[in-house]
Amino acid sequence: MDGTQASNNNVEQVVVYLRISEDRTGAEAGVDRQRQDCLEMCAMLGISDPAVFMDNDISAYSGKKRPGYLELLERVKLGPSRIVAWHVDRLYRRPRELEDLIDLVETHPIRIETVKGGAFDLNTHEGRLMARQLVAIASYESGHKADRIRRANQQKAERGDWHGGAKYGYGIGGVLIPSEAAVIREMADRFLAGQSVRQITRWLNRDDGPEPPSKGKSRLNVWHESTVGSILCSARISGQRAYEPASKTTTTWERRDRAILGPGNWEAIITPEETARIRAVFNHPDRRVGRSSKSLLAGLITCAKCGNTLVSSGLHRGETSIGKRRFYRCLPLPGRPERGGLVVSAHGIETLVSEAMITRLAATTLPTATPGEDAGVSAAMEQITAARQRMEDMARDYGAGLLSRTELHAAKTAATATINSAELVLGRSAKSSALKGIPIGDEEALRAAWEVEWSIPQKRAIIAALIDTLIVKPAQPGKRGARFRSERVDLTFKA
Numbered sequence: 292m293d294g295t296q297a298s299n300n301n302v303e304q305v306v307v308y309l310r311i312s313e314d315r316t317g318a319e320a321g322v323d324r325q326r327q328d329c330l331e332m333c334a335m336l337g338i339s340d341p342a343v344f345m346d347n348d349i350s351a352y353s354g355k356k357r358p359g360y361l362e363l364l365e366r367v368k369l370g371p372s373r374i375v376a377w378h379v380d381r382l383y384r385r386p387r388e389l390e391d392l393i394d395l396v397e398t399h400p401i402r403i404e405t406v407k408g409g410a411f412d413l414n415t416h417e418g419r420l421m422a423r424q425l426v427a428i429a430s431y432e433s434g435h436k437a438d439r440i441r442r443a444n445q446q447k448a449e450r451g452d453w454h455g456g457a458k459y460g461y462g463i464g465g466v467l468i469p470s471e472a473a474v475i476r477e478m479a480d481r482f483l484a485g486q487s488v489r490q491i492t493r494w495l496n497r498d499d500g501p502e503p504p505s506k507g508k509s510r511l512n513v514w515h516e517s518t519v520g521s522i523l524c525s526a527r528i529s530g531q532r533a534y535e536p537a538s539k540t541t542t543t544w545e546r547r548d549r550a551i552l553g554p555g556n557w558e559a560i561i562t563p564e565e566t567a568r569i570r571a572v573f574n575h576p577d578r579r580v581g582r583s584s585k586s587l588l589a590g591l592i593t594c595a596k597c598g599n600t601l602v603s604s605g606l607h608r609g610e611t612s613i614g615k616r617r618f619y620r621c622l623p624l625p626g627r628p629e630r631g632g633l634v635v636s637a638h639g640i641e642t643l644v645s646e647a648m649i650t651r652l653a654a655t656t657l658p659t660a661t662p663g664e665d666a667g668v669s670a671a672m673e674q675i676t677a678a679r680q681r682m683e684d685m686a687r688d689y690g691a692g693l694l695s696r697t698e699l700h701a702a703k704t705a706a707t708a709t710i711n712s713a714e715l716v717l718g719r720s721a722k723s724s725a726l727k728g729i730p731i732g733d734e735e736a737l738r739a740a741w742e743v744e745w746s747i748p749q750k751r752a753i754i755a756a757l758i759d760t761l762i763v764k765p766a767q768p769g770k771r772g773a774r775f776r777s778e779r780v781d782l783t784f785k786a
Contacts, residue, residue, distance in 0.1 A: 303372065305338045308375070309325045309376075326345075333375055344363040379405050460527075475522060482569060529560070529562060587750060587751065602622055620634045758783070759783045765779075
C-alpha cells in the first residue's frame with residue numbers, strides 16, 4: 292500500500308505529521324529527528340512513501356494557524372486515515388483541536404499511531420477517552436510552562452537583565468553596536484526637534500540610508516513607520532528595563548509604552564529623560580489633532596477680540612488670488628458676540644512669521660529656559676515613577692487580599708491621573724528640544740531648511756519654542772478687504 296496515494300474507497304491511507312514549537316536556528320533539526328522516527332514506524336507498518344505534513348517553529352498552544360495541520364485535515368477527509376506522529380502533543384495540544392479532529396471521525400475513520408505513547412482509535416469510546424485525557428494533560432503543561440516563563444521573565448526584568456536576542460542598536464546580551472546606535476541617536480534628535488515619524492522614515496529610506504533591522508529577513512528591506520515608532524518608544528535605548536505581561540486587550544501603543552521597572556545592565560544610547568519626553572510626545576493629546584499639524588499657525592494665533600485661538604480654513608469670500616486661498620479665522624460661538632468675525636490671510640501671516648523666525652535664529656539670541664523647567668521635568672518623572680510603583684504595590688496588596696476590588700480600582704484611577712498629568716508636563720517641556728541641532732546663526736542654511744527640509748510639525752515646534760505671543764487684531768474701519776496688513780500682527784518673542 293502506498294501511503295501517498297489518496298484513497299477514494301475504504302483503503303486506509305497513512306500520513307505523517309511533524310511539528311516543533313520553536314526553532315531558534317531555522318535548521319529544522321527537531322522536525323528532522325521526528326521525521327526519522329516516524330518514517331521508521333511507517334516502515335514497520337509496511338508503508339514506504341507516506342505523505343508528510345510539517346509545521347516548523349509553530350506552537351500548537353499559541354493559537355496561530357498551522358498550515359501543515361490544516362492540509363492534513365483536508366487529506367483526512369479523502370478517506371480512512373492512519374496518522375503517524377512522534378507524540379500526541381505534536382499533533383494537537385489544545386482540547387478544541389482534538390474535538391475538531393473527533394468531529395471528522397463519524398464520516399472519516401481515524402487511527403493515531405505515535406512513536407512515544409502507543410496507538411489509539413478515535414472511532415472507539417476508549418480511544419477518545421485516552422485522547423482527551425492526554426490533551427488535557429498537554430494543555431495543562433503548556434499553560435503551566437507559560438506561567439513559569441512569564442515569572443522568570445519578570446524576575447529578569449526586576450534584576451535589569453537583558454531579555455531576548457539582538458535588537459537594533461544592540462547585539463546578543465545587550466552589547467552596543469556603535470553604527471546602529473548612531474542611527475538611533477539621530478532618530479531621537481530628529482523626533483525631539485519636531486520631525487514626524489513619517490519624515491524620519493523617509494530619511495532612513497534614502498538611497499544611502501542605514502540598513503533596516505529587517506535586512507535579510509524581508510524582500511523589501513525598507514524601514515517602516517511602525518519600526519521607527521517602536522524603537523523610539525523603547526525603554527531599551529535609554530538603558531532601562533521594561534516589563535508588562537502580554538494581554539489580548541492591549542493596544543499597539545500600550546505595548547510600546549510598557550512600564551519601566553528601572554535601569555538595565557547595558558549601555559544607554561539616549562538618556563532616560565529623552566525617552567520620557569519621546570513617550571510624552573506620542574501620548575500628548577495635541578499629537579492626535581490632525582488639522583493643526585497640516586497648517587503652520589493653527590492654534591498658535593490668538594484673536595485680540597476674544598482671546599480665542601484661530602483655526603485654518605479655506606477660500607474666503609471675495610478672495611481669488613492663489614496666495615490668498617487660505618486664511619485663519621476666529622470661529623463664531625452662539626451666545627458669545629465677541630467671538631468670530633476676525634479673518635487674516637494665511638499667506639500673509641505665515642510669510643511674516645517665517646521671516647521673523649529666520650531672522651531670530653540668525654541673530655543667535657535664543658530664549659532662556661523657563662525658570663524651574665528642569666526641576667519641573669525631574670518632578671514630573673519622579674511623579675510617574677512613584678505612581679507606577681504605587682500601582683505595583685496595590686496589585687500585590689490586592690493579590691494578598693489586603694485591598695478590595697473597589698479600593699484597587701479607585702487607587703489605580705488616581706495613580707493613572709497622576710501619570711497623565713505628569714506626561715502632559717513632559718510633552719510641553721519637550722518643545723524646547725525643537726532648537727537642538729538646527730544651524731543657528733547661518734541665515735542661508737536656516738532659510739534653505741525652513742523652505743525645503745523642515746516639516747510643518749517641526750516648524751510649529753520651533754515657533755512654539757521661540758514665540759511668547761502671536762496676536763492678530765481686527766482690521767481697522769476703512770481698511771477691510773483681502774489685503775494683508777502687517778500692522779495687525781503683534782508678535783512677541785520669549786525673553
